[in-house]
Amino acid sequence: MKKYVAEAIGTFTLTLFGCGSAAIAGATLGTLGIAFAFGLSIVAMAFAIGNVSGCHINPAVTFGLYADKRISLKDLFGYWIGQFAGGIVAAFVLMLIINSCDALGGVAATGLGTNGFGEASTTGISMAGAFAVEVILTAVFVLTILGVTANEKTSSFAGIVIGLTLTFVHIMGIPLTGTSVNxxxxxxxxLAMAVQGNTLALEQVWVFIFAPLVGAGIAAAIFALFKGYYSTQE
Structure with a gap:
């Protein structure tokens, strides 16, 4: 149970600070600043909860590790419950914060860092394009995680590598879909935006649930081809 609680805390932190940076200070930070907000959240949580749960804080990452037979089916679902709970609570806390700041104009003006395609994308990317982008970005991200955590020689600084990888996939993905990979x-x-009366993000969210899972599965398949080059015993 401690692992699942740790995952909830980690996902809460990632969502609050990553999406919060996009919603509250996105115009000031720009793409690079938002990308680093997400990446640094991973770095912080890797050292805070990494020894408890491994700091997946992402259902796609958990699925990739399950596909690589590093966690059990029980943990797969336990992690997912913790992660979704953390993300939901963070979104509603962020909504409360934004709605309490008169100068921000509420979530109707700022959004909550949601993902989207078509009219919900700054570049107007199509649904198929968004799905492909999320699959590719997630595959690169999860493949990096599988590789850097497979060997004890690299696992000690895995949090930094993973955080920087999340940063660079956000740099490309933010203008296209807002970057989910999670x-x-x-x-x-x-969900929080739907409660406020804007259901577009919730209608489109299936893409940002299934595409990352597909990307994680692809990453696990690619990693299996290279697995002989890694050893957790080294």
Whole structure:
């Protein structure tokens, strides 16, 4: 149970600070600043809860590790419950914060860092394009995680590598889809926006749930081809 609580805390932190940076200070930070907000959240949580749960804080990452047979089916679902709970709570806390700041104009003006395609994308990317982007970005992200955590020589600084990788996939993805690569981070804000009366993100969120899972599965398949080059015993 401690692992699942740790995952909830980690996902809460990632969603609150990552999506919060996009919603509250996105115009000031720009793409690079928002990308680093997400990446640094991973770095912080890796050292805070990494020894408890491994700091997946992402259902796609958990699925990739399950596909690589590193966790059990029980933990897969336990982690997912913790992660989605953390993302949902973070989104509603962020909504409360934004709605309490008169100068921000409420979530109708700022949004909650949701993901989207078509009219919900700054570049107007199509649904198929958004699905493809999320699959590719997630595959790269999860493949990096599988690789850097497979060997004890690299696992000690895995949190930094993973955080920087999340940063660089956000740099490309933010103008296209807002960058999900994380179903829990996407579902929480989409649900909170729907409560506020804007259902577009929730209607589109299926893309940002399924595409990252597909990407994680692809990453696990690619990693299996290279697995002989890694050893957790080294």
């Amino acid at each position: 179903p829990a981070r996407s579902f929480g804000p989409a």
